[in-house]
Amino acid sequence: MTYGQLPYDIAHMLGGGVLLFSFVLLYQRRITAVINAFAMQGALVAFAAAWQGVTQDAAGLFLTAAIAFGAKAVAIPLVLRAMVRRLDLERGVETALGIGPSMIAGVGLVGLAILVVLPATTGVHALAREDLALSLSVVLLGMLMMITRRNVIGQVIGLMSLENGLLLAAIGAAGMPLVVELSTAALVLVLAIVAAVIALEMRERLQSLDTHALQDHRGEQG
Amino acid sequence: MPLPWIIVFLPWAGAILLALLPRARLAALVNIGISSVSLLLALALPFDDFGPSGWTHLDPLNLPLLLVGAFVGLTTAIYSAATLEAEALDALGQRAYHAAFQGFMGAQALALLADNLGVMWVAIEIATVATVLMVAIHRTPAAIEAAWKFFVLCGVGIALALLGTILLYLAAQPVLGEEGLSWRALLGAAGRMDANLLNLAFVFLLVGYGTKAGLVPLHSWLPDAHAEGPTAISAVLSGLLLNAALHAVLRTKSIIGANPDALPTGPFLMALGLASLLLAALALWRRADARRLFAWSSIEHMGLAAFAFGVGGAATLAGLLHMIGHSLIKSAIFFGIGQAAALKGSQKMRAIGGLAASHPWLGWGLALAIAGIGGLPPFLLFASEFQMVAETIGAHPWAVLPLGLGIVTAAAALIAALQSLCFGAPTPDAGLVPGPAAMVAGIAPLWLHLAVAAWLALAMPGAIATLLRDAAGLIR
Secondary structure (H helix, E strand, O other): OOOOOHHHHHHHHHHHHHHHHHHHHHHOOEHHHHHHHHHHHHHHHHHHHHHHHHHHOOHHHHHHHHHHHHHHHHHHHHHHHHHHHHOOOOOEOOEOOOHHHHHHHHHHHHHHHHHHHHHHOOOOOHHHHHHHHHHHHHHHHHHHHHHHEOOHHHHHHHHHHHHHHHHHHHHHOOOOOOHHHHHHHHHHHHHHHHHHHHHHHHHHHHHOOOHHHHHHHOOOOO | OOHHHHHHHHHHHHHHHHHHOOOHHHHHHHHHHHHHHHHHHHHHHHHOOOEEEOOEEEOOOHHHHHHHHHHHHHHHHHHHHHOHHHHOOOHHHHHHHHHHHHHHHHHHHHHHHEOEHHHHHHHHHHHHHHHHHHHOOOOOHHHHHHHHHHHHHHHHHHHHHHHHHHHHHHHHHHHHHHHOOEHHHHHHHHHHOOHHHHHHHHHHHHHHHHHHHOOOOOOOHHHHHHHOOOHHHHHHHHHHHHHHHHHHHHHHHHHHHOOOOOOOOHHHHHHHHHHHHHHHHHHOOOOOEHHHHHHHHHHHHHHHHHHHHHHOOOHHHHHHHHHHHHHHHHHHHHHHHHHHHHHHOOOEHHHOOOHHHHOHHHHHHHHHHHHHHOOOOOOHHHHHHHHHHHHHHHHOHHHHHHHHHHHHHHHHHHHHHHHHHHOOOOOOOOOOOOOHHHHHHHHHHHHHHHHHHHHHHHOOOHHHHHHHHHHHHHOO
């Protein structure tokens, strides 16, 4: 498989799409928009997993794809959106770094990922190598998002997008044993963190019904 | 079912049972029962054959850590039963606490036993989720803050460790194919793998598992997490979780070390180790919270152990002794501090004083344990630190100065803490005074740990010494 062949090009495009949505996540200003962008990224990762299932002829990857789609493209975004609506959190995302600097830092991180991965992986299959560069970029951008967001939901979405990068790396490593189990275990971690966030926000909300008081507690709770 | 599997699944079955038990007193006793059976099973392990069974394997490196883990698990269960009332958990909290405790015990055993590095990763993840739950259990703002920090930092840490595991598989795939995550297979084939990819994998695995082991600069979750939750949790966090994480680093180091073209791993571990030691040695001064103080001391000791593994050679054995000694003595200290904090109604340093005069058994036990953790004889950490320094003089003379400076500064800070906690004028007992039976059950584990740590230092049986030497031989 190499450039110009359909299986390779589609896999590459899906991986590139995941990375593109990491950038989209970086410049969103509203919480619901961040959640939507995350749902799109989750759907793309699920498609990428399914496509790898086709090309590698690995049935397990379809299961990974189905679980990823159900959780990241549907369930988690729905739950987060319901929470934002119920708790009246709908407002701009507080960032520690402006859009321009975040995008520049993001481009720098992608450059770093490519510079690190490509020379180190000369012995590896071309697709796995490209996928690795893309997934390391997604991981680094996820970390950047966690650093530049002041509120809990933004940080958690950063962590979940980081986990999307891991999934991209795992499905790209053809024939990796336990890939379904490992991706599910990573998802369980993500779900536990989402549950923790909901518990945290609910608690904040229940302690005081005044939104101004809630606003005072934001950010630092993380 | 092979014995190692039973050691993992018994606590997990127990966790389900404990989640269903509504009565706190009964649950605490069942918890002790499960931990006792776990210890008996672990004591049968030396008679089992070394080698793989499915995704797990038993070898001289994980056997001593498993034995220490099961022992600390039982004493912590006893201590926890004695101090459960003082923790004032509600019915739901009590069930979650006991279930999470056994869930954690099973996960740390699996993390040590796993031959498949993917399984090891899952085990460390389960251990993290279980401990986060226990840290948050009091649901005060400080506890939630600590649990959140713990969760997010260690979540990123173990995510990076997963990326490292995937990279390791990519390196192994051309050589091993589908077998590519078995530690034994990786060790055998490491020499034929791509060295660049192994280097990249090592960096991610070191940062990932190093976060869990509390190595500077990835340590900042550790003092917060140790200051919250029931004190019994601090004992297993410091005593067992850190060892499981450092053990994962050692497994990785051995694989990379088996490839002659890969980067030498020693300097990385020495650098992180020295940074942890020196930062912790300074941070140990002027701590206001007793549990935070000893959490910083855990960072110091993980740093020392990592440094010893970085030096390599005969220092590797010192590193293993250090892990075991730290596990025993640090959990003893948390038993003592927990008891003292319950008596005084606060875990602040200034609220606790003169314990040796007001509660001699507790005060003297705690004083000996603090002296032990400071590296004074006759405990295990004296032996390991002595050997570590001796080896460093031969291998890296330049490193002796920062190493010695760190050890001495930290020891001085701990002795100052010892004096203020245990001697001087007693502070008033403002907290709950436990009944005599609870007092004995709370203090006995402390003395038992001290006795074992002294016994291992002064008269280590030949069989254990041989086992540890074999274990050191496995780490390259």
